[in-house]
Amino acid sequence: MIRIHLASVFVDDQAKALDFYTRVLGLEPRQDIDMGDGNRWLTVGNPGAPGVELLLEPSAHPAVGPFRDALVGDGIPATQLAVDDLDAEHERLTGLGVTFVQPPMDFGPVAVAVIDDTVGNLIQLAQLKG
């Protein structure tokens, strides 16, 4: 059986990204390995749950800029994170100064919002109901 083990987002500043994804969003730090040239193999995971990890990957490759500019220009999120209560997270994250590019929108079985991760990406938050 093949399972999803690692997904990645390109981040402008790994230290800043780690702070946002852990302290602000509430994910847990996992791996942090020095890769030389100031780059780290830096991952975060779900709180209290081993398994799939998100790699906070340096955005230095020249292809990343145009790719991300095009996505962000059209408001397209780089990845989606699940939340239990989107309205509660909207209130909590707004209080922490997080920018909601798209406020919570309820579509029945799913409610979604889009935030700015401060390191170059838009991230969609999704509450799956029922």
Add this chain to the structure above:
Amino acid sequence: MYDALAAPARRAILDVLTVRDDQSLFEITTRLLGDHGISLTRQAVSQHLAVLEEAGLVSSRRHGRTRLHTLDTGPLREIARRWPTKESS
């Protein structure tokens, strides 16, 4: 403007833009599907937005790195001027 309003998809985009100002292409596409059951590619929505902008019915601006779109009903006044509503007697 009349050509811009002729396409049902473009009228639906205007409906979507009445919900709130400053929507990204992604948000408009998501709302079209979620609120109207209209499944369009982002490219198609982008082309419709260009027609609506050309007609002055939609304005857009960059906020940070994201382009945001807002409804402008100003040109619709021409319709009311040209065909005024009569008071019912």
